[in-house]
Amino acid sequence: MEDPNDVAIRKLTRKNRRLESLLKKYKQNYHLQHALIQLSEQASTVAELTLLYPAIHSILEQHLPSKSFYVVLQNQFTQTLELSYFVDEKDGISVPLHESHHFDQGVTGYVFKTKKVLYLSKDEMQLMIDDNKFKALGSPAEHWVGVPIFRDKNIIGVMVSQSYQPQQAYNEHQIELLEVMSLYLATAIERVKKRELLESEVKIRTRALMQSNDALNKEIEQRKRALERQQILFKISELATQFSDIDDVYKQVHKIIRSITFANNLYIALHDTGSNWLSFPYCVDEVTEYRPRPFAKGYSELVITTERSQLIDTNRADILIDGGVVKRPPDYDDLETATSWLGAPLKTAKGVIGLIACQAYNHEYEYNHEDVELISFVSNQIASVLQTHLANQALKASNQELEHRVAEKTKALRQTNLHLQMQIEERKKIEQQLYHDAHHDPLTSLPNxxxxxxxxxxxxxxxxxxxxxxxxxxxxxxxxxxxxxxxxxxxxxxxxxxxxxxxxxxxxxxxxxxxxxxxxxxxxxxxxxxxxxxxxxxxxxxxxxxxxxxxxxxxxxxxxxxxxxxxxxxxxxxxxxxxxxxxxxxxxxxxxxxxxxxxxHPLLTASSGSATKAEEQHHLTALPTHFRSTEIVDFGNHATQIVTLEAFGEHPVLGSTSFDVLKKFAAAKDEQLDIELGLLEKALKIAQSYNQDVLLACSTIVLESSAFVTLKHMLSQNNTQLCLMFDENEVRYASSVQLENLKELPQLGVNIGLNDFAKERCDLAFLSSIDFKYVLLSSVFSKRVLQQNSYDIQLQGILAITHLKSIQVIAKGPAILNFRSLLEKHGLQLFFGKQQNLKSARQSSNCVNEQETLTF
The missing domain is CATH 3.30.70.270 (Reverse transcriptase/Diguanylate cyclase domain)
Known part of the structure; x- marks a missing residue:
């Protein structure tokens, strides 16, 4: 029989393994969460991309086996991969920034093209190289992992970590960490990408020095100096606005250079391409006194000719002299020779305008390549500042000279032209008076x-x-x-x-x-x-x-x-x-x-001299008629429920013209009534083909006693949804009989509406005293609602009354989507725009005869 102690021990052992597994998963999740929190904090606080990359690297170092890490991003203009951050334990900065094509050909470019995470050992990488998947670049790594960086599902770069030790492999958790970090990296990169150039190079250099713990203090000092130099560049850029005198600018430039390197002896030289002379507007030197001279073969000319910074010590000076590149003047004193000389060109958009140079005597200081790099950066800023000030100074001098010349010329001409000017002024007054008299009415002084x-x-x-x-x-x-x-x-x-x-x-x-x-x-x-x-x-x-x-x-x-x-x-x-x-x-x-x-209106001049008035009126009643329909746009419901009809006559002079215009020229009231009733009879037949409310403009002449009986008979014989729209101005001046007949129509089941409402004034009494079903606002009122607050207040009063009486309000205006949308914001839902052709199945309606052409 098995010993109970052994059984208990095995159970405890299994529990321990399970607990260890859970503890391991917990630690992994904790590390991942902790890394994301740190990245989120850095993305919220870091203002420069050059500070963000080291922060990310620092986070990854806590969880990855290797310190080798770099980031490659795609240039949005050239579409090439460019190095943005690089720290490597073995290669250092092995790929120059401007040689971006290296990444396209290597394993980094392969990850960018496939858009997938890639983890390779040294042997696996060699197999893919042999298979021509990509080329071998740099020192081979024992373990290499690359993660694509996406922004809005588009790949923008690759983040890479690699190890040169066989035992430093990457596990699934570490690869997952890199993937998650890349998801959050794109947003942070976009925020601070524009300020990365200077700080990126400094940080790459700084990271390259972190190969041993003994170099840590030196690295911190180097970063500190880089930040100080960046602040100096900002100070130089501020000189363009803080100082107006060019001599003050030169002094401030010297002060700034002195704060970053040895500059006890400094001069600024400018090259005049027209005269081919060098001038020295600023010079502070312990030994040499510089004066303007022709362009020759000195150190200064070498910088200007090559357009590059030059570092010259005693050895290089001998080489340049022996090669004939530099030539000493006959009266040159060897005691004045600098033991270390540094010059940088002042480059502008128009080319090199001169140089700035520092020098040391008797080996007091030896300039190095770090000084060359710094002065090169500084000189670009100085050149922009100097160009601005020199241009302003030249403009000021030119303006002063021009003002002086103008003043002298004016003074010389003033005396000789004074008499002539008086004559000219007198003549101008006479001409102006003559012109005024010729072009203005003598009584009212108005233009003639x-x-x-x-x-x-x-x-x-x-x-x-x-x-x-x-x-x-x-x-x-x-x-x-x-x-x-x-x-x-x-x-x-x-x-x-x-x-x-x-x-x-x-x-x-x-x-x-x-x-x-x-x-x-x-x-x-x-x-x-x-x-x-x-x-x-x-x-x-x-x-x-x-x-x-x-x-x-x-x-x-x-x-x-x-x-x-x-x-x-x-x-x-x-x-x-x-x-x-x-x-x-x-x-x-x-x-x-x-x-x-x-x-x-063209009808005022269209009739011929031989045509009589009676012939014209008879011709008007005999015009062929057709109707055009326009659907009312409903903002709240896309299904159209209302349509308008408008009658047109084919006039021999005017062509297709609205009958509202033609009726204006009908002299006799009985003839106008015949036209109204005829149009109404045709409209009633057309309206039967619709299952919607049909709006038709109608004159109050049909409400007179003699015509109202005929109107009621016509409406009773046709069961349609026709709504008669009466003009507000006609209703305002209608007789008492016409108003009583108008109020009787809704009692007979006939829909009525008010047309062109609020064109001149907003009379709400019409809306409250008569049972209208529709109110069509005038286009003038609709436009003014969008322009003046007072009309919007009137509109709200209209909407309040119409809501209580269940009257539908229709706006009228140009068929512009923005115009209708603005009216909708003011509480309007229905809109009537310009005439437009509307496709409908009703085109085949058999209720339309040859003279009743319904155009959709």
């Missing part, structure tokens, strides 16, 4: 016809080049002017015209042009318009101001203004056409009742 036509011609030419720069011309004829002349006398008439010109000037903008053509005819040119409403607003102001009585000699008389408006049109080729159409619109306004304005 000549000046107005000249400016109109320029405006028309500008419009033809830039069609978005709209303009309008307002032709104004004063009402009852002859009565004022007859009643009060011609002197009063002149005073009245002066008063009118002043009043009209207050109604327009500064850059608009008001002119007097002749007698009581005035004209205004409005430029930089965006829509016709702006011209309409000016016309309203002119009419309001003319409603004020004119009083003189105790007698007050009422005048007025009839205004015709033409708006910019691509059909206009000359100014005569514009004046002609504005005049026609003015006479139409005068014949229509005076004290009003009218826009020009």
């Amino acid at each position: 016809r000549s000046l107005f036509l000249t400016q109109l011609e320029k405006t028309l030419q500008k419009y033809q080049r830039y069609p978005e720069h709209n303009f309008a011309v307002l032709f104004i004829d004063l009402d009852k002017f002859k009565v004022i002349n007859d009643e009060l006398g011609h002197q009063a008439g002149d005073q009245f015209l002066i008063w009118v010109s002043s009043a009209f000037s207050e109604c327009i903008r500064e850059h608009d042009l008001l002119a007097r053509l002749a007698g009581d005819e005035f004209v205004i040119l409005l430029d930089h318009l965006t829509d016709k409403q702006q011209a309409e607003d000016v016309a309203k102001r002119l009419i309001r101001v003319m409603q004020q009585p004119f009083c003189m000699k105790g007698v007050c008389m009422q005048s007025g203004a009839s205004i015709g408006i033409t708006y910019s049109n691509k059909e206009y080729k000359n100014t005569d056409e514009i004046i002609r159409d504005a005049d026609a619109a003015m006479y139409y306004a005068k014949n229509a009742g005076r004290g009003r304005y009218e826009f020009y």
